[in-house]
Amino acid sequence: MLKNNPKEKVPFVLITVTCNSSGGQPVSIENIREVSKLARHYGIPLYIDAARFAENAYFIKTREPGYENKPIREIVKEMFSFADGMTMSSKKDAIVNMGGFIGFRHKDIYEKASMYNIIYEGFLTYGGMSGRDMNALAVGLYEGTEYEYLETRIKQVEYLGKKCMEYDIPIMQPTGGHAIFVDAKKFLPQIPKEEYIAQTLAVELFIEGGVRAVEIGTLLADRDPVTRENRYPELELMRMAIPRRVYTNNHMDFIAACLHNVWERRNKITKGFRIVSEAPIMRHFTVKLERV
Numbered sequence: 001m002l003k004n005n006p007k008e009k010v011p012f013v014l015i016t017v018t019c020n021s022s023g024g025q026p027v028s029i030e031n032i033r034e035v036s037k038l039a040r041h042y043g044i045p046l047y048i049d050a051a052r053f054a055e056n057a058y059f060i061k062t063r064e065p066g067y068e069n070k071p072i073r074e075i076v077k078e079m080f081s082f083a084d085g086m087t088m089s090s091k092k093d094a095i096v097n098m099g100g101f102i103g104f105r106h107k108d109i110y111e112k113a114s115m116y117n118i119i120y121e122g123f124l125t126y127g128g129m130s131g132r133d134m135n136a137l138a139v140g141l142y143e144g145t146e147y148e149y150l151e152t153r154i155k156q157v158e159y160l161g162k163k164c165m166e167y168d169i170p171i172m173q174p175t176g177g178h179a180i181f182v183d184a185k186k187f188l189p190q191i192p193k194e195e196y197i198a199q200t201l202a203v204e205l206f207i208e209g210g211v212r213a214v215e216i217g218t219l220l221a222d223r224d225p226v227t228r229e230n231r232y233p234e235l236e237l238m239r240m241a242i243p244r245r246v247y248t249n250n251h252m253d254f255i256a257a258c259l260h261n262v263w264e265r266r267n268k269i270t271k272g273f274r275i276v277s278e279a280p281i282m283r284h285f286t287v288k289l290e291r292v
């Protein structure tokens, strides 16, 4: 019989491909292989957060020596060959409106997880999703791993990046897979870190042109679980993520122009924000702020 203790804490290593909090940058096969060796050495399972697995494979093909002639799907198989399991938010590289799935290499873990799936999501074969959504997901996994599609998508991100650079806006380089990350500390050096620098920039961009970006900085880093003090990361980034197949390059021009307008008036932005209320965990989703 399966022993199932929901309070049991099982250590694992998670690799996020591509990595959201470090500029949408890819993880090389070499890196995944080396991490998997280390994890295996310590008997710790390796999982992949695969939300943007196809973009990661595109970067491996275009940047990692030895992979230039390999098809995307072959690279994807190699990436996952090192992992014990994976999670997938299908809204990203499976190009669907909703849904996701998890995968395990080992049957015993699959069986343990299955029980919770039934309790929290729905029966194993649909996990809370409708048949239509699952069909769309299956199609999306094929379409999302087509080289031409990936190239168009990633080139659009690059296009926005180039526009920003033309305006001298400080962004993370090289540009990553799904978003442009603006270096908010360089953009607004006058705002103290206690006033949420990247969040301040995101608010200004929204006021300027209704462009919605997200803070990858102190709000996201949250508080130290013991001291409850804010954790101040070295980088304060503003992420402008580009949804798939929705926008044209004209939209990219508009976003860059709005950001440029904020850049032109940056010296007049002298006050950041303070927290009015926040949730005890994952505060960045729902935090309420007011201007200092």
Ligand SMILES: Cc1ncc(COP(=O)(O)O)c(C=O)c1O
Pocket (backbone or CB within 6 Å): 016, 020, 049, 051, 052, 089, 090, 091, 099, 100
């Ligand atoms: C890398 C990554 N993994 C997981 C998630 C969570 O996805 P979901 O909202 O489908 O739970 C996100 C959401 O943005 C993400 O960027």
